[in-house]
Amino acid sequence: MEKKKRIVYLLLVSFLVLMVIMTFVSRVMNESHIPEVETVSPASGNLKLSALGRGVVESGQLLDARILEGVFTEDTLYVRGYFYDKAYMDGVSSGDEVWLSVKGGNPARGILVAKMYDYMEDVIEAVIFPQEGAYAVGQEVEFVHEEARVRCSCHIPNEVIYQEENGDTYIYVLKSREGIAGNVTVAVKTLVHIVIQNETRSAIAEELEMSTKIIKKDEALRDGIRVREREW
Numbered sequence: 001m002e003k004k005k006r007i008v009y010l011l012l013v014s015f016l017v018l019m020v021i022m023t024f025v026s027r028v029m030n031e032s033h034i035p036e037v038e039t040v041s042p043a044s045g046n047l048k049l050s051a052l053g054r055g056v057v058e059s060g061q062l063l064d065a066r067i068l069e070g071v072f073t074e075d076t077l078y079v080r081g082y083f084y085d086k087a088y089m090d091g092v093s094s095g096d097e098v099w100l101s102v103k104g105g106n107p108a109r110g111i112l113v114a115k116m117y118d119y120m121e122d123v124i125e126a127v128i129f130p131q132e133g134a135y136a137v138g139q140e141v142e143f144v145h146e147e148a149r150v151r152c153s154c155h156i157p158n159e160v161i162y163q164e165e166n167g168d169t170y171i172y173v174l175k176s177r178e179g180i181a182g183n184v185t186v187a188v189k190t191l192v193h194i195v196i197q198n199e200t201r202s203a204i205a206e207e208l209e210m211s212t213k214i215i216k217k218d219e220a221l222r223d224g225i226r227v228r229e230r231e232w
Contacts, residue, residue, distance in 0.1 A: 035220040037187070037227045039174055039213035042156045049198050051092065051148035055081015057139045079110065079141050083148075085196070091149035100143040102135065110143065150196060152203035160214045161192070161202060169194055172221050174213040174229060187215055189223035 058080055079100060083092075094112055101107040135141070160171050172187040193205040208214075213229070215221065 034226050034228045035218060036230050037174070037218055037221075038216045038230050040157055040160060040216060041210060042154050042208045042212055042214065044153050044155070044210070045151070046091070046149040047152045047155050047196065047198060047201060047203055049091070049148050049150055049196060051083050051085070051145040052142070053081055053083035053145075054140060054142050055079040057135050057137050057141055059137045077135055077137065078113070079143065081141070081143065083145075091151070092145055096145060096147070098143045098145045100135075100141050102139055102141055108135065112145075150203070152196070154207050155201045155203040156192075156208075156214060158197070158200055158202055160216055161194075162217070172215040172223075174215055174227065184226050185229060187221050187223065187225050187227050 056079065057077055059077060092112060096112045098110045098112060099107045100110045156171065161169055162171065163169050168191060170189055170191045173190045174185055175188045176183050177186050178184075190206075195203045195205055197203070215227065221227070
């Protein structure tokens with residue numbers, strides 16, 4: 001009888017040991033299949049952009065006061081116009097360089113000489129140097145300010161942004177959730193709305209905490225998937 005009990009106990013212990021080993025191996029295997037991801041954080045501050053606008057060529061003869069002050073001559077041409085987005089106006093100032101062009105023509109360098117508020121719109125004036133382009137009074141002109149800076153409360157790298165077929169844009173944010181074996185980190189799909197964008201970064205309407213960890217693009221990502229942050 002005692003011998004049978006010992007055999008039963010031995011089998012039970014062996015079974016428990018085997019279960020522990022299998023659980024450990026299974027956990028190791030699962031851990032090895034968890035995607036390892038890199039993260040970046042959002043930022044705030046100025047975002048450098050190319051500000052686009054349009055205006056109309058006018059004659060320096062219309063600027064009598066400035067002609068008297070010696071700012072312009074009577075044959076000076078200038079453009080009076082506006083930027084498409086008012087947000088750009090905070091990032092431009094007198095003396096900034098702009099490039100002006102008529103469709104099909106060579107661009108001419110201009111200098112912003114004034115920024116004023118007129119008829120509920122921000123309006124700019126830019127000098128055109130006649131020797132740099134064939135412009136005539138009344139022509140419509142497009143212009144670009146390549147170094148405009150816009151203050152943004154939150155901007156993120158373009159490399160973390162995904163786009164769906166319907167045009168919606170989203171990112172994956174690293175978050176901690178409580179699991180059976182304790183806290184785990186997962187990728188959470190988060191919708192964002194792009195306000196303005198340059199070649200490398202996008203300003204978004206959502207004001208993310210600066211401590212937010214945004215996951216860099218990875219083909220393995222999906223909403224709720226468990227991930228592991230790469231440690232350096």
